[in-house]
Each structure stands twice: as structure tokens, then as C-alpha cells.
Amino acid sequence: xxxxxxxxxxxxxxxxxxxxxxxxxxxxxxxxxxxxxxxxxxxxxxxxxxxxxxxxxxxxxxxxxxxxxxxxxxxxxxxxxxxxxxxxxxxxxxxxxxxxxxxxxxxxxxxxxxxxxxxxxxxxxxxxxxxxxxxxxxxxxxxxxxxxxxxxxxxxxxxxxxxxxxxxxxxxxxxxxxxxxxxxxxxxxxxxxxxxxxxxxxxxxxxxxxxxxxxxxxxxxxxxxxxxxxxxxxxxxxxxxxxxxxxxxxxxxxxxxxxxxxxxxxxxxxxxxxxxxxxxxxxxxxxxxxxxxxxxxxxxxxxxxxxxxxxxxxxxxxxxxxxxxxxxxxxxxxxxxxxxxxxxxxxxxxxxxxxxxxxxxxxxxxxxxxxxxxxxxxxxxxxxxxxxxxxxxxxxxxxxxxx
Ligand SMILES: Cc1cc2nc3c(=O)[nH]c(=O)nc-3n(C[C@H](O)[C@H](O)[C@H](O)COP(=O)(O)OP(=O)(O)OC[C@H]3O[C@@H](n4cnc5c(N)ncnc54)[C@H](O)[C@@H]3O)c2cc1C
Numbered sequence: 001x002x003x004x005x006x007x008x009x010x011x012x013x014x015x016x017x018x019x020x021x022x023x024x025x026x027x028x029x030x031x032x033x034x035x036x037x038x039x040x041x042x043x044x045x046x047x048x049x050x051x052x053x054x055x056x057x058x059x060x061x062x063x064x065x066x067x068x069x070x071x072x073x074x075x076x077x078x079x080x081x082x083x084x085x086x087x088x089x090x091x092x093x094x095x096x097x098x099x100x101x102x103x104x105x106x107x108x109x110x111x112x113x114x115x116x117x118x119x120x121x122x123x124x125x126x127x128x129x130x131x132x133x134x135x136x137x138x139x140x141x142x143x144x145x146x147x148x149x150x151x152x153x154x155x156x157x158x159x160x161x162x163x164x165x166x167x168x169x170x171x172x173x174x175x176x177x178x179x180x181x182x183x184x185x186x187x188x189x190x191x192x193x194x195x196x197x198x199x200x201x202x203x204x205x206x207x208x209x210x211x212x213x214x215x216x217x218x219x220x221x222x223x224x225x226x227x228x229x230x231x232x233x234x235x236x237x238x239x240x241x242x243x244x245x246x247x248x249x250x251x252x253x254x255x256x257x258x259x260x261x262x263x264x265x266x267x268x269x270x271x272x273x274x275x276x277x278x279x280x281x282x283x284x285x286x287x288x289x290x291x292x293x294x295x296x297x298x299x300x301x302x303x304x305x306x307x308x309x310x311x312x313x314x315x316x317x318x319x320x321x322x323x324x325x326x327x328x329x330x331x332x333x334x335x336x337x338x339x340x341x342x343x344x345x346x347x348x349x350x351x352x353x354x355x356x357x358x359x360x361x362x363x364x365x366x367x368x369x370x371x372x373x374x375x376x377x378x379x380x381x382x383x384x385x386x387x388x389x390x391x392x393x394x395x396x397x398x399x400x401x402x403x
Pocket of ligand 1: 128129130131132134135136137138139161162163164165215381384385386387388389390391394
């Protein structure tokens with residue numbers, strides 16, 4: 001197997017590296033949750049995605065007629081890798097680009113694609129995902145949010161929960177119950193909410209353990225959306241929903257991110273401890289756990305390359321995305337743990353007792369010192385969202401191992 005890049009791919013890498021070195025905004029746009037309430041932050045985040053799109057670095061593999069460049073997905077992967085290496089701000093329209101866009105390309109009608117895809121690329125319109133409900137997470141097919149036909153509209157009543165970014169989104173793609181007879185999976189439709197400002201729709205913030213406002217509960221009180229906003233046939237939404245999830249589940253398994261985290265941890269662990277007790281990297285137990293994480297990332301990278309190769313041939317990831325989700329999220333948490341351990345006092349820069357004792361000045365490692373604990377807390381959710389890891393193990397058992 002030849003894993004090397006072609007000279008054309010290497011040229012693209014050099015070009016995007018130069019672009020990023022010159023264009024990355026100096027102001028802090030990095031964190032997913034930071035400043036999300038703030039309109040100025042949102043405008044900056046949207047402008048950054050638009051700039052990347054105009055430079056030709058967004059959705060390279062999408063078809064030309066929908067704003068892409070019909071390139072091999074390997075090229076998009078090179079751009080993404082360079083973005084991680086350059087510590088570039090994340091893309092605010094990620095759920096549209098990574099999940100909803102590819103689903104719409106496969107399942108939407110021409111009018112829907114022409115209407116929604118261009119604004120996903122430029123981040124003019126941000127999407128959120130309305131799947132989970134208070135009583136329906138792992139058992140998603142039991143969802144109760146009801147959509148009833150009234151002329152050319154559906155009228156929706158119910159509630160969605162854990163909706164990431166609903167407070168900054170313009171639209172929601174969601175699953176609604178359109179039939180109650182037969183198998184629960186056969187009574188679900190995939191519909192789009194025209195605007196998060198539609199009368200009857202309200203968004204209530206949920207602040208997580210890490211102190212962030214990323215997720216919300218969304219309430220529908222007779223919310224109207226046109227029947228023309230349904231993706232796929234009525235009551236066939238379950239198939240569309242599962243297709244989208246294949247794209248969602250690879251996210252945390254993204255190995256350039258994980259390699260960058262390993263380097264951060266290693267850098268800290270190589271520092272001499274402030275109390276003169278030596279370097280953590282020389283402690284066998286710590287070094288072994290870091291090596292184990294690195295081996296796990298290398299194994300994951302092989303799966304990632306296989307998926308990339310399948311995508312290049314027009315095949316979707318399939319159930320292997322569940323395997324990537326398990327390995328990626330668990331390795332991420334292991335690295336978070338090592339990061340906090342390596343920083344010790346410095347991992348809690350806001351902890352009052354540490355501050356009083358003068359232990360919290362993050363002078364050694366200002367970047368990781370300020371982010372290790374929020375990352376640790378935030379990433380506790382990574383084994384839950386996009387379908388919990390227990391559920392992914394069930395999928396792998398059935399679909400990959402045929403047990
Ligand atoms: C930070 C965050 C962001 C999220 N963003 C979104 C979003 O944008 N949109 C959206 O729709 N949803 C979102 N979710 C919801 C997420 O998809 C659900 O939390 C997840 O599917 C689990 O459902 P639940 O929370 O109802 O847990 P439950 O289904 O109640 O599960 C509780 C526990 O039981 C286990 N369990 C349940 N059934 C089984 C089984 N059959 N076998 C073995 N173990 C089982 C689970 O693994 C879990 O450990 C988000 C969640 C989080 C934490």
C-alpha cells in the first residue's frame with residue numbers, strides 16, 4: 001500500500017500552508033463555545049469561513065454545481081490537516097459542511113440543494129441538529145415530536161434537547177413523528193425548520209459542567225414548516241437520519257487533532273517540575289500511558305486512511321464510523337487526563353486556593369495551562385454525543401462483526 005501523497009497534493013499543502021500563515025485572524029476565534037453569545041464574535045467566525053471558501057479551501061470534494069470543486073476527498077483532508085497544524089480557528093458552519101450538506105447532496109431535491117447549499121459554504125446560514133429528545137436519546141426511534149399536515153405545511157409540537165448551537169443557528173434539520181402505526185422507525189420524517197425565529201419556536205440554554213453554553217433545549221409550540229422542506233419521502237426519515245450519522249461519528253477520531261494533543265502533553269511532561277522533583281516524561285507509568293495513546297492514534301490513522309480511500313472511490317464510511325467514534329473519543333479522554341496530570345496545579349488556573357498559593361500562573365505553558373481543564377470537562381461529553389459509545393459498540397457488534 002502506497003501512503004505517499006502525489007506531487008499535486010504536496011503543492012496544495014504548500015499553498016494552503018502559506019495562505020494560513022498569512023491569513024489566520026490574530027483575535028481569538030479558536031474555541032467552539034467562546035463568545036458564542038456575542039454577535040461580533042459570530043460575525044468574525046462567519047467571515048473567517050467565507051474567506052477560506054473564497055480562497056478555495058472549503059468543501060473541495062463537493063460537486064461543482066453546488067459550489068464545490070469535485071476534487072478527491074484526500075485534498076480536503078490535506079487542507080484540514082494544515083488547519084490543525086496552523087492552529088487555525090474552527091469553522092462555525094461545521095455541522096452544515098460536515099453533516100447536513102453531504103446528506104442534502106444525496107437526499108435533497110434540486111430546489112432544496114440550490115437553496116441551502118451555497119449558504120452553508122459561506123457560513124451565511126448556520127444549521128443545528130434536532131434529533132434527541134428528553135425521553136429519546138439512545139432509543140432515538142421512540143421520538144415523540146409530532147408533525148401534522150395542514151395544507152402545504154407541517155405543524156410541529158414537542159421538544160428537542162442537547163441541541164448544539166441552536167442559539168446561533170439560522171435553521172434546524174430535525175426528526176419528527178409523522179405516523180404512529182407500525183414500527184417506530186417507519187413513522188419518522190426528516191424536515192427542515194425554515195428559521196429559528198419561526199413563531200412558536202423557543203430556545204432555552206443549558207450550561208454544561210465545563211461552564212459553557214453550547215447546548216440547548218428547543219421547544220415547538222405549533223411551529224409551521226412547509227412540506228416542501230421535507231428531505232426524502234414522508235416516513236422515510238430514519239434512513240436519511242442514519243446516513244447523516246455516518247458523517248457525524250468520525251469527528252473526534254480526527255487524528256491530526258489527536259497528534260497535536262499528544263505533542264502538547266509531551267511538551268509539558270518534558271518540563272522540569274517546579275519543585276525540582278524531575279521530569280514527568282521520565283516516569284515510566286506516565287510515559288507508557290502516553291505511548292499507549294500514541295499507538296491508539298496510529299491505529300486510528302490507518303482506519304482513517306481506509307475511510308478516505310473509500311470516500312475517494314465514492315463509498316461512504318458505513319459502520320466503521322462507529323468504530324472510529326469509540327476509539328477517537330476514548331483516546332481523546334485519555335489525552336485530556338494526561339494533560340491535566342502533566343500540568344498539575346497549572347491545570348486549574350481559576351481555582352481560588354491555587355491562585356492564593358501562587359501556583360496558578362500559567363507561565364510555563366500559557367496555552368495548554370488555560371485550556372486543559374475546560375477541555376477535560378468539555379470532552380467528557382465526547383463518549384455520549386453522536387450516539388453513546390455503548391450504542392456504537394452494539395452497532396459494531398452487529399454491522400462490523402456480524403455477532
Ligand atoms: C455535549 C452534547 C452535545 C449534543 N448535541 C446534540 C445535538 O446537537 N443534537 C442532538 O440531537 N443531540 C445532541 N446530543 C445528544 C446525544 O446524542 C445523546 O445524549 C446521546 O444519544 C445519548 O442519549 P441520552 O442522553 O438520552 O442517554 P440515554 O439514552 O438515556 O443513555 C443513558 C446511558 O445508558 C446507556 N444505554 C442506553 N441504551 C443502551 C443499550 N441499548 N445498550 C447499552 N447501553 C445503553 C447509554 O450508553 C448511556 O450511558 C448531544 C449530547 C451532548 C452531551
